[in-house]
Amino acid sequence: MLTFYNEQHGLHHGRGEFFRGAMVPCFETPARADAVLAELGRRGLGRIVTPQGVPLMSLERIHTPRYLHFLRHAWSDWLALDPANAGRDAIASVWPVRTLRHDIEPDNFSAKLGLYSMDSGTPLTAGTWTAAKTGADCAVNAAHALRLGERASFVLSRPPGHHAGADFYGGYCFLNNAALAAQHLLDDGAGKVAVLDLDYHHGNGTQSIFYGRADVLFISLHADPRHEYPFYLGHADERGEGAGLGYNLNLPLPPGSGAPAWFAALETACIRLAGFGADALVVSLGVDTFAGDPLSRFTLHSADYLRLGERLAYLGLPTVFIFEGGYAVKELGVNVVNVLEGFET
Ligand code: SP5
Numbered sequence: 028m029l030t031f032y033n034e035q036h037g038l039h040h041g042r043g044e045f046f047r048g049a050m051v052p053c054f055e056t057p058a059r060a061d062a063v064l065a066e067l068g069r070r071g072l073g074r075i076v077t078p079q080g081v082p083l084m085s086l087e088r089i090h091t092p093r094y095l096h097f098l099r100h101a102w103s104d105w106l107a108l109d110p111a112n113a114g115r116d117a118i119a120s121v122w123p124v125r126t127l128r129h130d131i132e133p134d135n136f137s138a139k140l141g142l143y144s145m146d147s148g149t150p151l152t153a154g155t156w157t158a159a160k161t162g163a164d165c166a167v168n169a170a171h172a173l174r175l176g177e178r179a180s181f182v183l184s185r186p187p188g189h190h191a192g193a194d195f196y197g198g199y200c201f202l203n204n205a206a207l208a209a210q211h212l213l214d215d216g217a218g219k220v221a222v223l224d225l226d227y228h229h230g231n232g233t234q235s236i237f238y239g240r241a242d243v244l245f246i247s248l249h250a251d252p253r254h255e256y257p258f259y260l261g262h263a264d265e266r267g268e269g270a271g272l273g274y275n276l277n278l279p280l281p282p283g284s285g286a287p288a289w290f291a292a293l294e295t296a297c298i299r300l301a302g303f304g305a306d307a308l309v310v311s312l313g314v315d316t317f318a319g320d321p322l323s324r325f326t327l328h329s330a331d332y333l334r335l336g337e338r339l340a341y342l343g344l345p346t347v348f349i350f351e352g353g354y355a356v357k358e359l360g361v362n363v364v365n366v367l368e369g370f371e372t
């Protein structure tokens with residue numbers, strides 16, 4: 028297994044996120060990726076490499092030029108509003124809900140923040156663009172490695188990606204690494220690619236990006252959005268649209284679900300995957316399904332992640348693993364590396 032490690036991930040470190048009207052420390056911290064890197068080293072699981080930078084054109088395969096332009100210039104625009112903003116993260120305070128227009132980008136930067144974001148829990152910081160871009164480099168490089176003959180690769184990066192859509196950020200995510208990897212596999216010659224999203228939260232960004240397409244099958248196992256973030260997407264009746272009808276499968280589970288229910292849903296996912304006949308697989312690997320996760324309410328245990336890796340290997344597909352959520356920092360390394368080790372053995 029080849030790991031593409033984002034050495035710049037620490038440049039994205041939010042000071043806090045809004046939660047029930049208060050600023051609380053960010054759950055999505057640099058310590059998360061550090062913990063996984065340390066465990067990879069302890070277990071000696073394959074080589075760790077640095078990605079080559081990819082052109083912005085590769086990012087435009089998934090994200091709109093307008094959104095990429097916003098993200099790239101966001102921090103300097105934020106500073107231009109008020110020099111004192113250097114000591115504060117950028118968070119939106121107004122959003123264009125139903126009946127308000129999305130087609131005109133406002134000049135006001137706070138209004139731009141609202142146009143391009145979906146929540147107040149995702150601070151944009153001085154190093155966000157650099158960290159996210161290097162993460163995207165990792166994703167495209169990891170996809171390319173499969174074409175060069177690797178059976179599997181792992182993107183060890185943060186911020187995560189699966190909540191980010193073509194032109195918005197949220198849920199701690201800015202650039203959709205899983206979508207970038209899937210698109211690169213197709214651009215490299217794969218005919219069909221499957222994305223399996225195992226994060227506790229529904230991968231609304233990835234779903235929305237591929238919703239109208241039949242060349243990418245999106246499957247997500249997650250907590251029922253009636254109760255959990257991202258709340259407004261991820262229901263079982265979302266099956267795709269147009270040419271993409273039948274190529275989106277959501278398997279929501281009630282909060283509190285444990286390994287038996289979760290692995291049963293995984294079997295449903297694997298059956299659909301087998302029927303699809305993908306040339307390659309992208310796994311959005313969130314381990315916030317862990318019993319000890321501070322944000323989440325599933326109850327998987329560390330040993331379950333070994334079993335998960337073994338089940339994924341049995342699909343027999345070239346696979347890119349992408350690190351997404353997981354906030355129990357102490358057990359994070361073991362849980363993530365257990366999946367990778369289960370896959371390798
Ligand atoms: C990638 C990923 O896992 N994103 C998740 C974003 C979730 N954001 C909402 C967090 C709500 C905070 N809830 C705190 C509960 C403390 N018990």
Ligand code: ZN
Pocket residue numbers: 226227228313315351352353
């Ligand atoms: Zn999550």
